[in-house]
Amino acid sequence: MGKDDVVGVGDYEGAAAGWGALKAVADAVRGQMDIVKETRGLLSMNQPHGFDCPGCAWPDPKHTSSFEFCENGAKAVSWEATAKRTTPEFFAAHTVSELWKWSDFDLENEGRLTHPMAYDRATDRYLPISWDEALARIGATLRALPHPDMAEFYTSGRASNEAAFLYQLFVREYGTNNFPDCSNMCHEATSVGLPESIGVGKGTVTLEDFDHCDALFCIGHNPGTNHPRMLTTLREVAKRGVPIIVFNPLRERGLERFTSPQHPVEMLTLGSTPIASTYYQVKVGGDIALLKGIMKTLLALDAKSVADGGPGVLDRGFIKNHTAGIDELLADLDATSWDAIEAASGLSRLDIEFVGNIYAKAERVIINYGMGITQHRHGTGNVQQIANLLMLRGNIGREGAGISPLRGHSNVQGDRTVGITEVPNDELLDGIARVFGFDPPRHRGHNAIEAVEAIRDGRSKALVCLGGNLAVAMSDSEVTFKAMRNLDLAVHIATKLNRSHLLLAKQSFILPCLGRTELDVQATGPQSVTVEDSMSMVHASRGGLKPASEHLRSEPAIIAGMALATLPETRVGWANLVSDYGKIRDCIEAVFPEFADFNARIKQPGGFRLYVAASEREWLTPTRKANFFVYPGLDEDPRAANPAALTLTTIRSHDQYNTTIYGLNDRYRGITGRRDVVFVNERDLASRGLKHGDLVDVSVVSDVGSSPGERVMRNLTAVAYNIAQGSIAAYYPEANVLVALDHYDAESGTPSYKSTPVLLRASPSHEVLRRLVQAANE
Incomplete structure (x- = not known):
């Protein structure tokens, strides 16, 4: 059966972006926005005096064009600036039980929330409520908890620095460090691994x-x-003739070739720029083996150079003066066999040695990585092996070289910088005590996994969410959904309705907030907020569109209102801070000295870069050196020893951003109008007696984290795809049901969304259908 014979499955022959992207932008704004908002909104995005894209965290170039946005950024803006509204009349017409049956796309596609709402159990509906009553009830419930640690406070990475700072201030004055946040689910391995290696949990490049x-x-x-504006940078690098080496289990069009909408010749000639000079499809979970193989190659090249009277390949001066732990790393690499590396990575020694030679010859190397590295049981190990590879040739702390973690949400890095962390350091806590006059709690709080476990076990009874869709984003949907229904209080600060709002506590509230595109007016006039991108650039963002409803409040205003309702003896001047966000920035600067002259510096076009010590070869580690870290073995999951096992990675479609589903298409992978598919190597299908288009069930290998019959996705359509053999892929968040809550990186707590051993079998319904067809043919 060919691809075109399966409904909604085909081939995409074009390059990334190009005319297909422009059409998608037009379709998105046509479906959500009016023409005035389309023009004012999109042309203000990522401009010096406009608003920051609510999508990815890729930096803005210094010289922005009038079209400094990408397809997915345009979708994000149209989704937020939609003309559609989710009003009290909508909630009156639909019970929560009915809405639960809606798709995630349909829930959000109803449009912007307009009024504060509270759930009424007698009618099974959300009913409108005044802001004063909602905040009073929330404050009373939080005060009534036996201990502050019985409340969890979640943060989405789209919250501004100002909102995040006020939020952590409120929660710490309340008395807890329970800050599950979206970083726990994406780049926590970076936040844990890099400080140990190089002294800072951020990238070192600009x-x-x-x-x-x-x-x-x-x-x-x-x-x-996931970050389409990066394609412009990759195009520029490729045009210079620089080798771009790609490692990814799936062939992804954006890493193969790109047509830039900002270059008329490419558009008019239907041309494109090749991106990857070499593309290797590493097995899902095979990154540790790959990285060790490249390092083994370097050591062999170094030994040969020295034996021939040459200078060697390793940067001995950097290693001697700036690092510790090299001997342990060398011993581990020597003990790792090539046979094991080839088996675990799925790549040949010849291919890995070819890459090692390219790396050895280059003087300035940047390594970019995303959640395909971090969302594993060995995510922290992956990150530290990348740091090891860079340090062997001194590729940290010099121009044109460094480590580049690619963040997702536009301010997930900034939220962590201004205090959203369950593991606060003394500098943060001492700064809060010094500036605000109260002693914040010193004990460790809950990350996302620990928060769900505490809610499941009844140890936490309240959840406040500053944006996001926590329950859907978390692993182990069945366990997580059940846990959320055990809460006494659930509060969701949001722009749109989502499934997490339908997981009802004894008291559930939806508090509608302004979006980033909208004008935020407080007592002293219109306000700006700030965000930090993946490369530590901090810049201002100011919306200009009319708010979706007169009843909306800004996130800082909602947080301040909640604090005043909860903390009768607060030491913080909440109303004064919210009247002028510049005063919030003054407080951020007082607590965090790296924000010196904060209000002045954000007036500069493009903002300013926070100091990243490792970029200057200052190592803020206990050894005052950059540290090589050994990862024992190659981390082959014991479940993968099952000869029938495949390793699942969850992926995003091109029509989504994290849990937000803009549509049901995945253009670059050839999927149209559906998400109920699983991508499988054709050989893996054939070895199981399956073929393209068959209905299949995907279930977890059951000897770790689950029992037989649990965690199954049924009746998915198998799509023969160019993916590494032994690996399969299904869409996030639907496939979260297959990822056990206790399957995570022990060091960082990051759920293992990207490597879960599973079994693939024909669905019983497919077998029934096959027999019916066979009988009809006979």
Whole structure:
């Protein structure tokens, strides 16, 4: 059966972006926005005096064009600035039980929330409520908890620095460090692994470094869908003739070729720029083996160079003066066999040695990585092995070289910078005590996994969510959904309705907030907020569109109102801070000295870069050196030893951003109008007696984290796809049901969304259908 013979499955022959992207932008704004908002909104995005894209965290170039946005950024804006409204009349017409049966797309597609709402159990409906009553009830319930640690406070990475700072201030004055946040589910392995390696949990490169690198590695990320504005940078690097080496289990169009909408010749001639000079399809979960193989190659090249009287390949000066732990790393690499590396990575020694030679010859190398590296049981190990590889040749702390983690949400890095963390350090807590006059709690709080476990076990009874869709984003949907229904209080600060709002506590509230595109007017006039991108650039963002409803409040105003309702003896001047966000920034600067002259510096076009010590070869580690870390073995999951096992990675479609589903198409992978598919290597299908288009069930290998019959996705359509053998892929968040809550990176707590051993079998319904067809033919 050919691809075109399966409904909604075909081939996409074009490059990334190009005319297909422009058509998708037009379709998105046509479906959601009016022409005035379309023009004012999109042309203000990522401009010096406009608003920051609510999508990805890729940096803005210094010289922005009038079209400094991508397809998915345009979708994000149209989704937020939609003309559609979810009003009290909508909730009056639909019970929560009815809405639960709606798709996630349909829930959000109803449009912007307009009024504060409270759930009424007698009618099974959300009913409108005044702001004063909602905040009073929330405050009373939080005060009534036996201990502050019985409440969880979630943060989405789209919250501004100002909102996030006020939020952590409120929660710490309340008395807990329970801050599950979206970073726990994406780049926590970076936040844990890099401080141990290089002293800071951030990347060391700037956008300008890409102008000077002479080799670029892309590992475990898909820019065409998840950070499309990066494609412009990759195009510029490729045009310079710099080798771009890609490692990814799936062939992704955005890593293969790109047609830039901002270059008329490419558009008019239907041309494109090749991106990857070399593309290797590493097995899902095989990154540790790959990285060790490249390092083994370097050591062999170094030994040969020295034996021939040469200088060697390793940067001995950097290693001697700036690092610790090299001997342990060398011993581990020596003990790792090539046979094991080939088996675990799915790549040949010849291919890995070819890459090692490219790396050895390059003087300035940048390594980019995404959640294909971090969302594993060994995510922290993956990150630290990347750091090891860079340090062997001194590729950290110099122009055109460094480590580049690719963040998802536009301010997930900034939220962590201003205090959203369950593991606060003394500098943060001492700063709060010094500036605000209260002693914040010193004990460790809950991350996302621990928060769900505490809610499941009845140890936490309240959940406040600053944006996001926590229950849907979390692993182990069945366990997580059940846990959320055990709460006494659930509060959701949101722009749109989503499934998490339908998981009802004894008291559930939806508090509608302004979006980033909208004008935020407080007592002193219109306000700006700030965000931090993946490369530590902080810049201002100011919306200009009329708010979706007169009843909306800004996130800082909602947080301040909640604090005043909860903390009768607060030491913080909440009303004063919210009247002028510049005063919030003054407080951020007082607590965090790296924000010196905060209000002045955000007036500069493009903002300013926070100090990243490792970029200057200052190592803020206990050893005052950058540290090589050994990861024992190659982390082959014991469940993968089952000869029938495949390793599942969850992926985003091109029509979504995290849990937000803009539509049911995945253009670059050839999927139209559906999400109920699983991508499988054709050989893996054939070895199981399956073929393209068959209905299949995917179930977890059951000896870890589940029992037989649990965690199954049924009746998915198998799509023969160019994916590494032994690996399969299904869409997030639907496939979260297959990821056990206790299947995560022990060091960072990151759920293992990207490597779960599973079994693939023909669905019983498919077998029934096959027999019916066979009988009809006979």
